[in-house]
Amino acid sequence: MKKPVVLCVIDDDDVYQFTITRTLKKTAVSKRILVFSDGEEAIDFFETHLSKADDLPDVVFLDINMPVMDGWDFLEEYVKLKPNLPKPITIYMVSSSVDARDREKARAITEVSDYIVKPLSEDKINDILIELST
């Protein structure tokens, strides 16, 4: 039995939280889902679980526009944290923004694997998960 994949959603939109969680649950992969409403919540969690690799997510779906600490700020903090992480984390930037500037900005950050425009379709999520297992 494969270890469950830890999926992480960082987004302030509670409706979106609802929908994405549902979509993620429907996938075949064994997983645990972590949900945070803003970057600060997420970073706090990372920091407190640095030693526990199993608790930390494998994949992060990161929203840009969030209160308190937005996606960019989160990434800033994440980069500082990264050297201490016990395992690699794949980060997808997720946004309803089609602004090319955002896309470019995301591309420039090495920690970001890809930029995805909402809504995340089920297929897209599956693709991601499959890619992960390889």
Next chain:
Amino acid sequence: MTTQANKNLEISPFGDLDLLDDVGIWEYGVLNDELVWNKGMFAIYGVKSSAFNHSYAEWKNALLPQDVEAAEEAFNRSLTTGTFKYQFRIVHPKQGVRHIKATAVAIKKDGKAVKVVGTNIDVTDYIGDVSQERMIAGTFKAFIEQTPNAVAMFNKDMEYIAASDAWLSDYHITRDVIGRSHYEVFPEIGDDWKAIHRKCLKGHIDVNNEATFVRDDGSIQKLRWHVRPWRHENNEIGGIIMFTEDLTEIHQERRERAKLDEVLLETQSVAKIGAWRVDVIKGKPYWDKITRQIHEVPDDFVPDLEGAMNFYKKGYSRNEVQRMINRAVEHKEPFNFELQLTTYNGKDKWVRSIGKPIVDSSGKVVELSGIFQDIDEQKKKEIENKIIKEQFENAFSHSAIGMALVSIEGKWLKVNNECSNIFGYPKDELLTKTFQELTHEEDLGKDLELLKDTIAGKRSAYRLPKRYYRKDGETIWTMLSVSIVRGASEEPLYFVSQIEDITKRVKYEQSLKKANKDLSLLTDKLSLQNKSLSDFAHITSHNLRSPVSNIVTLQEIYKESESEDEKAEIQDKLFQTTNHLKETLNELIEALIVQDSAGENFEKIALTEVINAVVANFEGIVQKKKADIKLNGNQDLKVLGNKHYIYSVVQNLVSNALKYARPNVPPIINIELIDDGKYAVFKVKDNGLGINLARHGRKLFGLHKTFHRNEDAKGVGLFMVKTQVESMGGTIKVESEPEKGSIFTVQLPKP
């Protein structure tokens, strides 16, 4: 003793010495006044020994009366001083006056003279005729000593007998020379001179009108002299008389004069001034050396009148010469001309001739005489200068830029036409002014500073953009270039100023600058607008897309959902989302309206009124939270804007202040009204949670942001507030620190 002496006379006490019968030897006993003479003494004195009474007195009697005193004195001196020599004359019974040379020496006992012994020698033959010599010398002496000329009298041994005062001063000696040999006094006297003296002593008369004499100290004396023998009554040569005249001074003078003449001559050649004259009767010109040189004629050239005039260049010069010569001869008019001639060698040169007519007793002109000068170089320079001056004048007058000569004090000395145009003053009026009068007060300081430096020599010129006032009062911009002209001793004479009217250029530059500035402002505004626009677009896309995408997803889930509970839940969410969407759309539309209607419905609004109304509205919450809202400052402050917007702004800010109070800390809100000139400013200060501006500053006034997980936090408020404030031409900014509260400052234009 006397008797014994008498007896022993035949047996002389002098023994064998007695055989020397022309040398007198004597002995005198001081104590007993006894005088013993030898044979020689008797012979000299012409006294028979038998007749001798051996007393001092007897000797004394033998002396020539006028020599007694001297001889006695000498004898007495011998008693005290030892050996001495003296001379006196005696009267010999047969031979007459005889000259005696005597010596004496005292023999002392216990310091006192007891005996004196001595000799007497008849030196008459050696001396010659003493009396005569003395007489002549005496006469001469008086004469010589008094003569203004330098005269000296010598005896045959070239010993000084007498010398005039002039002689003494000429040769820088004193009368002590009397008796001394001339060659001893002047050891530098050469053999040639000595030879002359010897010749003269033999009877030769020597005259030399200029003899050179080198003194001991190396100085040179030039003498005129006359040497001749002088004779006794018996015509025997007694010696020579020398008469000299020191020509050295005269000689010096002459030398100086010669030098002066030379210099003068040279100067004349340098100045190339020659002399000429024309014998009018004979019609013959005479040229001096310089005049000849100027004409460059060979030494054997003889000028004739026509030929002389033909030297002058054909045409004007020649005509003029002829005319002037004629006028001089016929009308006695002197002339002074500067004309051109061609020299013998074919060279052209400018000459000046100044001439005047000389008339005879009948008033007829018999001669013309004058000077002639080569002025070629000067003339050429003069012409050159004239050309340069003309060129300058031309450039000056017709220059396209203003040119002026300005005095050191700043007075306009000379101005060209362009200057007149630039300043709008007619030339003569401009010349009554100084540049300081016309200069713009802001530019005067710098100008004067540079001027001062130029006068002081720290710089030779300067350039300065400056403003002047025209006559009509208008300000003009010019580019001024100033350079200084100095005199021969480097003294400042005047300034040469060039003034270029650059008003147009400056105005153009200024308008360009302004346009640039406007452009910048416009660009800023536009980019601001652009930014806000893109922000707007950004915000709208996100804020609209989010709920829309949610709706889409929810619908999909609903479709797939099998559970009724889940369906209910989804419906709920759908409702929530559509509401959110609606709200967002409203806000956005409102914002658009606000932006669009900027400027419309603006009126004078009293801030105090609005604030009081808003606070009244929040009465309930104020009570609940035990809040304290205070209003300070300029209560009369008014703004120009939209009543609704102002109300909305104030409401939002107060609402936020109340909403974001610190837990369990009653909110204290201070609203301050400030008059800031063109703007009215009001500040809303609270003691609430504050904002981390470092983190959120950028997005503070953006659409739909929240910064606290506060339930009431909507965030859209500040976006709207900013939009509304800016639509009225105002600004909003915030200062805040977490846990320390915030200050929102709104600036709005006054009516």
